[in-house]
Amino acid sequence: MKMNFIEDLKWRGALNQITDEAGLLEAMASGKVGAYVGTDPTADSLHLGHLIPFMVLKRFQNAGGKAVIIIGGATGAIGDPRPTTERQLLSSEQLAENEKGITAQVTKLFGDNDTRIVNNNDWLGQLTLTDFLRDYGKLFSINVMLKKDVVASRLETGISFTEFTYQVLQGIDFHELWRREDVKLQIGGSDQWGNITSGIDLIHSLEGNEAKAFGLTIPLMTDSTGKKFGKSEGNAIWLDPKKTSPYTFYQFWLNQGDADVVKYLKYFTFLGSEEIDDLAEAVATNPGERLAQRRLAQEVTKFVHGEAAVKEAEDLSTALFSGNVATLSAAQIADAFGGVPSFEAANTVKNIVDFLVDGGVEASKRQAREDVANGAISINGEKVTDVAAEINPLSHYDGQFVLVRRGKKKYFLGKIK
RNA sequence: GGGAGUGUAGCGAAGUCUGGCUAAACGCGACGGACUGUAACUCCGUUCCUUCGGGUUCGUAGGUUCGAAUCCUACCGCUCCCA
Structure with a gap:
C-alpha cells in the first residue's frame, strides 16, 4: 500500500x-x-x-x-x-x-x-x-x-x-x-x-x-536518552568529508543503539515500510547482528558521500576491527586509512609519550602516560604498555606511516615527513 | 543613583563565618579499562601541568599572616530589588 x-x-x-x-x-x-x-x-x-x-x-x-x-x-x-x-x-x-x-x-x-x-x-x-x-x-x-x-x-x-x-x-x-x-x-x-x-x-x-x-x-530529534541528536563525543557530525571523514560518518550511524536505530531508519533513509519493518524485526530477534545499524550506515553514507565512500568506509572498518593491521602493506594503509585523522611525524626514534603528545594523539604527557600504562595504546597493531618505550617511525609500512590506536577504536595515522 | 547578592577546575556545585589536615568534596561530562554485539546497562580507574624533585591555580591587582579559595582594600564582571 x-x-x-x-x-x-x-x-x-x-x-x-x-x-x-x-x-x-x-x-x-x-x-x-x-x-x-x-x-x-x-x-x-x-x-x-x-x-x-x-x-x-x-x-x-x-x-x-x-x-x-x-x-x-x-x-x-x-x-x-x-x-x-x-x-x-x-x-x-x-x-x-x-x-x-x-x-x-x-x-x-x-x-x-x-x-x-x-x-x-x-x-x-x-x-x-x-x-x-x-x-x-x-x-x-x-x-x-x-x-x-x-x-x-x-x-x-x-x-x-x-x-x-x-x-x-x-x-x-x-x-x-x-x-x-x-x-x-x-x-x-x-x-x-x-x-x-x-x-x-x-x-x-x-x-x-x-x-x-x-x-x-x-519534531526535534533526540536519542532514546533524551539527548540532542547528532553529536559524537561532543563533536558535531559534519557533512563535509574534510571535517568529518566518511569513515567516521559511517561509524556514527553504525554505532547507534538498538533503541534508536529504527527511528533513524525512518528519518534518514528512503527505505520503505516493509523493509524497515523487516529490519526492526531483525533488531528484536538478533540485535547482535546489527543488521539495521549497518543498513542505516550504508544508506545515509551513500546519500551524503556516495556509493564509493560506503565501500571505503566498510573496507576500512573491516581492516580496523577484524584484520591484523600489522600485516597490511604501505599501499593498503595509504588507500584504506585516508579517512582517519592524521598527523605528521618526524623520521627519528622517539619516546612513546613524546610521540603521542607531539602527534596530537594525546593532550598532555600525563594523559599519554596514563593511557600507555592502561594498555590503551597500540602502535602498528602492537600494544605498547611501557612508558619508556621508544618508537621507531620507520619500522613498518616502508617507513611511510605509523598507525596509532588509542582506546578500542580511535585510530590516528602518522605520516612520516 | 540607592540596596542585596554573586564570581571556585570542561560544566554544575561545596568549601569562605571558625586561615594550615585543600590541587580543592560531590554530581555531570570527558578519557581509559572490564563485560559485550565495534552495543546499551553495570562495574573499575583517571580527569591542572610536570624533567615526578616539584610547579602554577579558586574573577583581577594589592595587603595582613610563618601560612589565604578562606581575613582586609581597590578594581572588573554577572544577578536581583528599589529609583
Whole structure:
C-alpha cells in the first residue's frame, strides 16, 4: 500500500505541525507545486541537524513535488534569533566562504534536474530600506511579532532590532518563492514554525486569503536518552568529508543503539515500510547482528558521500576491527586509512609519550602516560604498555606511516615527513 | 543613583563565618579499562601541568599572616530589588 507524502511523514514520525493537511494534499494533487527549505550559512558546512529538513524535502520531491533550497546569504547576515542570547554577526568574508561551502554541499545532495538552489541575497540584498518599510513593514503587526515564541522568550533577556526583524525577512523569502517558483510549502524544524507562519501570513496579505501557502515542521530529534541528536563525543557530525571523514560518518550511524536505530531508519533513509519493518524485526530477534545499524550506515553514507565512500568506509572498518593491521602493506594503509585523522611525524626514534603528545594523539604527557600504562595504546597493531618505550617511525609500512590506536577504536595515522 | 547578592577546575556545585589536615568534596561530562554485539546497562580507574624533585591555580591587582579559595582594600564582571 502506497502512502501519500503526509501519511509517509507521519509513519516516519517526522511530522510535528502542519498548517492545512487536506489543503496541501489537494494542492499537490492538482499539479506540480514546490516546497522549500532554507538554510543560513552560519558555518562552512552543514551538519546532521541540517539533514533532517532536507530529507523531508527530498521525500516531497520523490512524491512528485519540486524542491527549492534557499541559501540564506541575506538572512545569515542578520541571524535567526536563538531562544537565549543574541548572535555574533559573521564577517562578510566568513559569510561568503560559508555560502560557498554550503552551496556546494547542497548541490551535491540535491543537484539534479528537479531542484532549484537560490540565494535570498538576490532579492533581499536589492531591497532598499524605504521599500522594505513601505512594501512589507506595513503588513507586519508588531503585536503578532512579539508573540512568536522565540521573540517572547527573548523579551526577558533582550533582543536587538536586527534579530527581531528576521521573521520578516524569512516571510519575504517565502513570498518571493511563492511568486517566482510556485512554492506552496515551507519545511523546517519545529523552531521554524513562527518564521514559517510569518511567511504564510505575508503571502495572504499580498496575494489574498485565497492564496495557497502551507507550512510543515519536523519534531526535534533526540536519542532514546533524551539527548540532542547528532553529536559524537561532543563533536558535531559534519557533512563535509574534510571535517568529518566518511569513515567516521559511517561509524556514527553504525554505532547507534538498538533503541534508536529504527527511528533513524525512518528519518534518514528512503527505505520503505516493509523493509524497515523487516529490519526492526531483525533488531528484536538478533540485535547482535546489527543488521539495521549497518543498513542505516550504508544508506545515509551513500546519500551524503556516495556509493564509493560506503565501500571505503566498510573496507576500512573491516581492516580496523577484524584484520591484523600489522600485516597490511604501505599501499593498503595509504588507500584504506585516508579517512582517519592524521598527523605528521618526524623520521627519528622517539619516546612513546613524546610521540603521542607531539602527534596530537594525546593532550598532555600525563594523559599519554596514563593511557600507555592502561594498555590503551597500540602502535602498528602492537600494544605498547611501557612508558619508556621508544618508537621507531620507520619500522613498518616502508617507513611511510605509523598507525596509532588509542582506546578500542580511535585510530590516528602518522605520516612520516 | 540607592540596596542585596554573586564570581571556585570542561560544566554544575561545596568549601569562605571558625586561615594550615585543600590541587580543592560531590554530581555531570570527558578519557581509559572490564563485560559485550565495534552495543546499551553495570562495574573499575583517571580527569591542572610536570624533567615526578616539584610547579602554577579558586574573577583581577594589592595587603595582613610563618601560612589565604578562606581575613582586609581597590578594581572588573554577572544577578536581583528599589529609583
